[in-house]
Amino acid sequence: MTRVVGKIVGGIAGFYYVATEHGIIECRARGKFRKDNVTLLVGDIAEIQMINDREGYILNILPRKNKLTRPPVANVDQAIIVFAIIRPELNRILLDKMIVLAESNDIEPVVCINKVDLKEDKEAFDLVSVYQKIGYKAVATSTVTKEGIDELKSYLKDKVSFFAGPSGVGKSSLINSIQSNIKLKTGEVSEKLLRGKHTTRSVELLSLDFGGYVLDTPGFTALTLDIEKQDLRYYFREFLEFQGGCKFSSCLHIQEPGCNVIKAVEEGLIDKNRYVSYISLFKELKEKEKRRY
């Protein structure tokens, strides 16, 4: 029987659903995974042995690019970091924290500022351009007017993405706007209902008809930064071109004399709010470090 390679897109009660060139194959895993204590994850690239044209078993998984635990998923390419321009109020520090979380997990962040229909002024577009200037993909969207939805789709194409961001910003609505056959529950009430249910939620990758996958549950549900405070500076991409000019090569850009990053902030070459986020996240990591000892 033939061996094929595919992507695990879902799993329930010992069965895994693997998307292959022959369609979705229902698979069981070989016993060796349990013996080796390897948990197969949605997103894993699996080598399977076909039993017939619908069923098979998983022989191996390829090395993972990355792995998240909440939700459990492997080989994620992108995090679509969604914030609403208002309702709920936009929290820049949390937005920048999510970018660092993505980068530290080898996941490409895409910034999405949603609900632009609710604000007439150009605030959302200014914010989008702050992130574009740094080199990130960033888009202003509305699920009401459909503004930016095509651009968002172009970013999702052929990638494995998940949506991250606070509750109520429009993550589920955005996923629903992308493809008509996807219908995730939206709104506060449904979220409360979901939380109230004590069922083990299985994670699923939703296949996009233009190519690519999105995760059906939000990522970064556990928001702990797992990096050393002195490494935080490397996750603020726009600092890199200035840090060579700092007086001390060990400069953390906090209050050291001759800091070229602080100079760039003062001259408006680095966005001030990004620097505010940096300082805030640095303090958070410092506090965490103190608690460790």
Ligand SMILES: Nc1nc2c(ncn2[C@@H]2O[C@H](COP(=O)(O)OP(=O)(O)O)[C@@H](O)[C@H]2O)c(=O)[nH]1
């Ligand atoms: N005005 C406006 N409301 C939106 C937009 N996107 C979502 N909403 C509303 O915001 C609420 C929360 O949306 P939901 O998709 O459930 O957010 P999630 O918690 O991030 O998944 C719902 O009442 C949506 O109808 C948008 O672009 N504009």
Ligand SMILES: [Mg+2]
């Ligand atoms: Mg939702």
Ligand SMILES: [Zn+2]
């Ligand atoms: Zn410096």
